[in-house]
Amino acid sequence: MALTVGDYVLKRLRDWGVEHVFGYPGDGINGLIAAFGKAGDEPRFVQSRHEEMAAFQAVGYAKFGGRVGVCMATSGPGAIHLLNGLYDAKLDHVPVVAVVGQTDRAAMGGNYQQEVDLLSLFKDVASAYVQMATVPEQLPNLIDRALRIALAERAPTCVIIPADLQEETYRPPEHAFRQVPSSAPGYVRPLTRAPQPELERAAEILNAGSKVAILVGQGARGARREVMEVAELTGAGVAKALLGKDVLPDDLPYVTGSIGLLGTRPSYELMRDCDTLLIVGSNFPYTQYLPEFGAARAVQIDVDGRMIGMRYPTEVNLVGDAAETLRALIPLLRRKEDRSWRRTVEHNVARWWEVVERQAHLEAEPINPMRLFWELSSRLPDNAIVTADSGSAANWYARDLRFRGQVRGSLSGTLSTMGPGVPYAIGAKFACPDRPAIALVGDGAMQMNGLAELITVQRYYQRWADPRLVVAVLHNNDLNQVTWELRAMGGAPKFTESQSLPEVPYAAFARSLGLEGIEVDKPEAIGPAWERALSAGRPAVLDVRVDPDIPPIPPHAEFEQLKDVAEAIIKGDPDSWGVIRKGLKTKAQEMIPGKWR
Missing domain, CATH: 3.40.50.970 (Thiamin diphosphate (ThDP)-binding fold, Pyr/PP domains)
Structure with missing residues (x-):
């Protein structure tokens, strides 16, 4: 035929x-x-x-x-x-x-x-x-x-x-005028690196610096070992753009975590105080979270020459594969014997995780959303794949969740669209059927399309070598990220008609499909719920009742943002007392005990 x-x-x-x-x-x-x-x-x-x-x-x-x-x-x-x-x-x-x-x-x-x-x-x-x-x-x-x-x-x-x-019969292209043949299928990405003179210029800058910071993005994912070696030689701290969260594990003492509005305090401090910046495989766009112009000399490495030198006034731009370029750069670097900068970075990182733990254990009504992520960190399988949806879940994913081992993670980084958390996890399970997947989503995204895609999960999960796909729903009946953006960016109170969501029994819906469904409404039940979901032997939904009034306050919140929130409260925000009380308690955890260096 x-x-x-x-x-x-x-x-x-x-x-x-x-x-x-x-x-x-x-x-x-x-x-x-x-x-x-x-x-x-x-x-x-x-x-x-x-x-x-x-x-x-x-x-x-x-x-x-x-x-x-x-x-x-x-x-x-x-x-x-x-x-x-x-x-x-x-x-x-x-x-x-x-x-x-x-x-x-x-x-x-x-x-x-x-x-x-x-x-x-x-x-x-x-x-x-x-x-x-x-x-x-x-x-x-x-x-x-x-x-x-x-x-x-x-x-x-x-x-x-x-x-x-x-439906037509296929006819191949002929050896004839205006017929276009094709070659054998396949594509192998070339290995490229910057030329030697540019590598030497970059090394001179890095060697001259006394307070080196490294920012990695998803383009550095294949260069984990090389980034770690450069960090060791230069005594640098390493911050991660959101799409680069899985480039280095968070249990390395000099990894400061995410950068930007969703970032950590040690990452903010790292960028504020460094005198030298190395950007590897990142197109992080928010220059206000990078060093002040003129305060740091900078080098950038990126495989795409179109994306280089456009976020910070870098002196040397190295176009090439991150791993290949760093391997060529490493022999030119001198180890810094003065480790005082590294000690400061490590102190601030250790202090930050103490703050995160205290913030996650603050009382809430009924559950502090940070607690959900904190309890997951110690229970993450070393080979897990983690997806997060856009919204408040992305804040806690970026700041509170500690990756280790070979954990992979991603979200809609640049478009920041609602809805990809669950389908990303489904795609991940077909790509890596032997690895557990975890999707962290808000109830807005879950209602938008996550519920329907649970049907897809139910249909296909028995084809996966490891059937575990856990969907954790932050159930607060509020489009929480937009609610906080109204307060912090526009100084406007929460508008209930646009922000409130109808009540949906997410775990019960999962059970109706034959999946594991677990309701969680007490903080002490979170850890056991994660353990049950990750050992269920089938996909599971954690329906977690979280407090909408826990603020995703950046640890480096600007005065204008705090003023706008205050104005929103004054204008009659329906949750005003909860916002004030819980916001102050959350922020206070950064003040006691100890100091930032």
Whole structure:
């Protein structure tokens, strides 16, 4: 039987080693769906509950699996639904390929049902590569280029295939004029590093500094050993951008944790007091959390020359792979014998974790959300994958959760969209089925789409070697992050009509699907609940009643932010007394006992 175009698309994906395609069916991709059936579901079609979730699952798969993620949707509304997840991939530099259906070629331009100008629709989000096939001979080139460019550019790409073309007999490109062949599938990222003279200039700056700080982002993930060696030679403290939280474990005494609005006090102090800054694989955009201009000499390392020298006035910009470049830099560095700066950093880090513990154990009504994250830290499996959703959960994930061992973690770092926490974890489980996954989400995100994706979890979890996927829901019936942003950024009181959420029994819903469901409404029950969920032998939902009035106050909160909160309270915030009392108690933990150096 002759191969159809749909058959060939799946064959080419298999040739590339693609094992999973996340999607939702529709008549615009009937030819492709039929091909899955004929191919024995290879690659495996993973049915999400919504195309946006399919795109998020592909992003999670790519982030944690180190491979390209592939998602698929029908024409018109299905294609439109992919956009948010693909923008998440674009902004976080993740390789994802979208295969999208389109109306029949004969109907194009005729205002036909579900006809959308998909080339224009995807022009921005898939700007690295978006093309529509019109004849079979365009394949395999379109599929190959979409995959290769996605991997090379670390970006989403898109191939559009009209519905009628999917069912045509596949014809390969010929050795002829205006026919475009393709090479064997595969892409290997080149190993690159900066030239020697630039490495020497960078070493001179690092050697001259007496108070060195290192900022790592996700681009340093493959350079853990090298970053640790540079930190040891220079006596540096290491801060982490949000997407770089898993670059180094938090049990290293000189790792100061996250930086920025969601960051820690020792990271703030590190940047404030350093005289030399090394940025490795980070595009952290908030310059106000970096050293004052002119206060520190700076060096940056990034594999992408387009992203270098744009966040801080760096003197030397080293374009190259982080690990390769650091390995070439290390022999040029002199070990600093004066360790007073390192001792100060380590003192502040130790002090910070004492503060976090005290803050997490403050009384709340009924549970302090920080306690949920604190209790998880000591129980995290060394090979766990952790996802967090946007919202207040991201604050506690960034500040309070201590990674160790080979723990991996991520969230929607740049787009900061609501909703990827659970689908990221699902994608991670298909990429790494032998590792436990934990999703930390607010009840707003859970109501938005997490509840529906529990159905996806229930459908597929028995295929995973390790069936554990724990979803912890911060249940406070409040869109808490926006509530605090209203107070802190706009000086406006909480507007109940927009902020309050309806009551939903999350654990009961999980149990109705045959999953483990655990309600937690007492702080002393949190630890045992984590242990039960992580030993359940099936996916679990922790429905944790947390206090909405525990403020995510940055440890370096600016006077204007505190003034705006005070103004919001004066204007009649419905939770004013709780905000004042709990905010003061939380902030007070930074003051006693001991001092910051």
